[in-house]
Amino acid sequence: MINPTEYLPRTYQARVSTYWWLKRWAYLKFILREASSVFVAWFVVVTLLQVRAIASGPAAYAASQEWLRSPFILALNVVSFLFVLFHAITWFNLAPKAMAVRVGGKRLPNLAISGPQYIAWAVISAGVAWILLRG
Amino acid sequence: MANRITLEVTRYNPAHDEKPRFESYEVPLRKEWVILDALNYVKDHLDGSLSFRWSCRMGVCGSCGMTVNGVPKLTCATFLTDYAPGPVRVEPMRNFPVLRDLVVDTSDFLVKLGKSKPWIIRKVEKPLDEEYFQTPEQLDEYKQFSMCINCMLCYAACPVYGLDPLFSGPAAIALAQRYNLDSRDEGASERMDILSQHDGIWGCTFVGECTKVCPKHVDPAGAIQQYKLTATMEWLKALVLPRGTGGE
Amino acid sequence: MSKRSNEPFLWMLFSAGGVVSALLMPIHLFLFGLAFPLGWLDAPSHEKLLAIVRNPFARVYLFVLCSLPLFHWAHRFRFTLYDGLQIKHLNELINVFCYGGAVVGTAIAAYLLWAIA
Numbered sequence: 001m002i003n004p005t006e007y008l009p010r011t012y013q014a015r016v017s018t019y020w021w022l023k024r025w026a027y028l029k030f031i032l033r034e035a036s037s038v039f040v041a042w043f044v045v046v047t048l049l050q051v052r053a054i055a056s057g058p059a060a061y062a063a064s065q066e067w068l069r070s071p072f073i074l075a076l077n078v079v080s081f082l083f084v085l086f087h088a089i090t091w092f093n094l095a096p097k098a099m100a101v102r103v104g105g106k107r108l109p110n111l112a113i114s115g116p117q118y119i120a121w122a123v124i125s126a127g128v129a130w131i132l133l134r135g
Numbered sequence: 136m137a138n139r140i141t142l143e144v145t146r147y148n149p150a151h152d153e154k155p156r157f158e159s160y161e162v163p164l165r166k167e168w169v170i171l172d173a174l175n176y177v178k179d180h181l182d183g184s185l186s187f188r189w190s191c192r193m194g195v196c197g198s199c200g201m202t203v204n205g206v207p208k209l210t211c212a213t214f215l216t217d218y219a220p221g222p223v224r225v226e227p228m229r230n231f232p233v234l235r236d237l238v239v240d241t242s243d244f245l246v247k248l249g250k251s252k253p254w255i256i257r258k259v260e261k262p263l264d265e266e267y268f269q270t271p272e273q274l275d276e277y278k279q280f281s282m283c284i285n286c287m288l289c290y291a292a293c294p295v296y297g298l299d300p301l302f303s304g305p306a307a308i309a310l311a312q313r314y315n316l317d318s319r320d321e322g323a324s325e326r327m328d329i330l331s332q333h334d335g336i337w338g339c340t341f342v343g344e345c346t347k348v349c350p351k352h353v354d355p356a357g358a359i360q361q362y363k364l365t366a367t368m369e370w371l372k373a374l375v376l377p378r379g380t381g382g383e
Numbered sequence: 384m385s386k387r388s389n390e391p392f393l394w395m396l397f398s399a400g401g402v403v404s405a406l407l408m409p410i411h412l413f414l415f416g417l418a419f420p421l422g423w424l425d426a427p428s429h430e431k432l433l434a435i436v437r438n439p440f441a442r443v444y445l446f447v448l449c450s451l452p453l454f455h456w457a458h459r460f461r462f463t464l465y466d467g468l469q470i471k472h473l474n475e476l477i478n479v480f481c482y483g484g485a486v487v488g489t490a491i492a493a494y495l496l497w498a499i500a
Contacts, residue, residue, distance in 0.1 A: 008235075011233055011234055012154055020294055024344075043408055043411070048492055054433055068419070077420075081413060084412050091402070100357070124406050125410035128407070299466070327387065331390070337390040370391035
């Protein structure tokens, strides 16, 4: 910090606005990415409620199914799904930045790190769907 | 294409002004001109009191960083015609105190850079007639991070630095990594003690804007995330082997 | 020579939670939040789901699915409150709310999954 002098009585320090994240699209995308974590937490809540309903018996389970069909919860889950998808895609695309893997003296391209993650994502999702949907 | 363009430039004289204001200048729109040329035209022909930093005018000295239409840029590397028909808003770099007009106080960055100890640290220096050998592969490991010209555009872009004055910032951490990864250096542990703190690498939330605005493609965001991974490995090692491996 | 921060521990939880949320949550949210309620796919019967949640491996899986993402949320939300809303003077409160919340959620998950008849 420069001390005030006769010819430089002060400097001007702009205050960072509370809405700094609205000033640029890149900042907004960042905040949306961070906000996706809220929807992740929401789905944990939904899952735990489902587990409790399943454990409590068929009537409780049926009631929880009804609840999941209610318009507000359904809308919330649509939004949540989009945010969780956004989280997954940004996560897989950013992971290569943290890992500078060198093979034979050259750094692996980003796809070498993110590609396998996408593949694992597809395989695991298919596996989960199969377990839940088979007869 | 028109042959004139308007520049809206921040003016601030601390002796008279409470806060910065804008002044408009009409300059020629030449296809080979950069913003710096336009500013120099203003200073030479329109208003000699306009103050701004510049030096090499070719993107290697890091002096001419300013905010152009809201984006941190090197004004010697930003073409005027990209903003036609204008107007173009030229402001000082964000997140630094403004001394006058387009000149900012960069001393905070210099303090933080010093914290990173950006030099080769050796336990025992080699005698002057002995070389440090380094293969091209070893050079490649840190070369990208060595391209930093200390232009501070990454600090202007980083919202965390804007919000938290204690944060070390992208360039300081990237330069620490440049030396950590240098095969000739033995100071990684020393730098880790200083930077594996909340005001060091752990303040970063990987916004990634620093990498986007870097004119030399240093990728400071990548450097920081790699540093986080290294710090985590070191933390785990310290957990499992509290006395260390007897080395450092 | 300052002592190194213990932040790596929290960062590891955040990263693990991020991986779990990225790999597992989309399909779970799609099925249980959209496809089954909207009738796009037949929801599994109660007996089938009960059989699944009784399985010890499934319970471990569900525990991981419900606890690590909470720590991911806690870490990310803590920084969002800290930076986004510029309320770092409430630092202690934010940490307790976020990480405490994750711990509480994890405890609830453990209890619910343990107590299935």
